[in-house]
Amino acid sequence: MxxxxxxxxxxxxxxxxxxxxxxxxxxxxxxxxxxAKVGEYVSFGNYFMEEIEEDDDSSVAEKDLKKPIEWLVLDKKDGKILVISRYAIDCQLYNSSYTDVCWEDSTLRTWLNGSFLKTAFNKTQQNKIVSTTVKTAANAEYGTESGGDVEDKIFILSAEEVAKYLPDNRLCKPTDYAKALGAGGEKGGDSCGWWLRNSGYNNGRAMDVDKDGSIDSYGNYVVYSYNGVRPAMWIKV
The missing domain is CATH 1.20.5 (Single alpha-helices involved in coiled-coils or other helix-helix interfaces)
Structure with missing residues (x-):
């Protein structure tokens, strides 16, 4: 006994x-x-960073291949910090089919606030992520409307936010995982383009940041398959 x-x-x-x-x-x-201070990097959540081989066991990949996500702090106020991923951590279409679409109805928005949110963050971390009213302005050069206001936990930056928060630091490297999915294009290279929320020349296109770091107002087709994704969010601190 x-x-x-x-x-x-x-x-x-x-x-x-x-x-x-x-x-x-x-x-x-x-x-x-x-x-954390503006301009510094913090770790929050975990996601796949390396290429996953076809013969990898799915349970092993889920447990062992996810690593901490690095975030760049863009703003800090009212007990919250605004962050964007340091790297392009995935490669997704802006929308799964070629059609006129805005951010509010895009499959990228659905993926970020669904599958990605659940995969990258545990329940405690999800509760720290603030549901934010996301407003997306019309394309400043072509006048294309970019849709109505929405409530998101995870989003991507708009052209206006990129100009404000990243005036000189827009070059982005994809993770090996994102590169394996297509980020950066067939020619590869160290950097990749990444999506912005705003519509492009028309609603069949979405604005992005090119591989050279310039903001492309004309945009790429919403089914363009080589752009990386840099999630952004407000976190309660």
Whole structure:
């Protein structure tokens, strides 16, 4: 009986140690977010960063191939920070079919606030992400409307936000995972283009940042398959 009790107490101590360790890690992560300054990088959430081979076991890939996501802090106010991923972490179409579409109805928006949100963040982290009213202006050069206001947890930046927050730092490298999915195009290279929310020359196109870092108002077709995705969000700190 004494041996059983001793073993049980040992198990409780081990469980407590694991729980405390997890709490310590979460507390450290929260402190890092709270103390982060504009222009610094923070880690938050986990996502696939390396190319996944076809013969990789899916459960192993989910558990072992996800790594911390690095975010660049763009703004800080009212107990929140605005961040954008340091790298293009995926390669997605703006919309899955070629049609006139705005951000509010795009499949990219659906993916970011559905599959990506659940894959990259645990429940605690999801609760820290602020649901934000996202407003997207018409294309400043061509006058194309970009849709109505929406509520998003995860979004991509608009052309106006890029001009404001990233005036000189728009070149973007894709992760190996994103590159394997097509980010950067067939010619490859160190950088890739990445989507913006605004509509392009017409609603069959969406604006983006080109591989050279310039903002492309004409945009690419919404089914263009070589643009990377740099998610953005507001996080409670």
């Amino acid at each position: 004494k041996r059983i009790l001793t073993a049980f107490l040992s198990l409780l101590i081990c469980v407590s140690a694991v729980s405390c360790g997890g709490s310590d890690e979460e507390a450290t992560a929260s402190a890092d977010l709270k103390n």
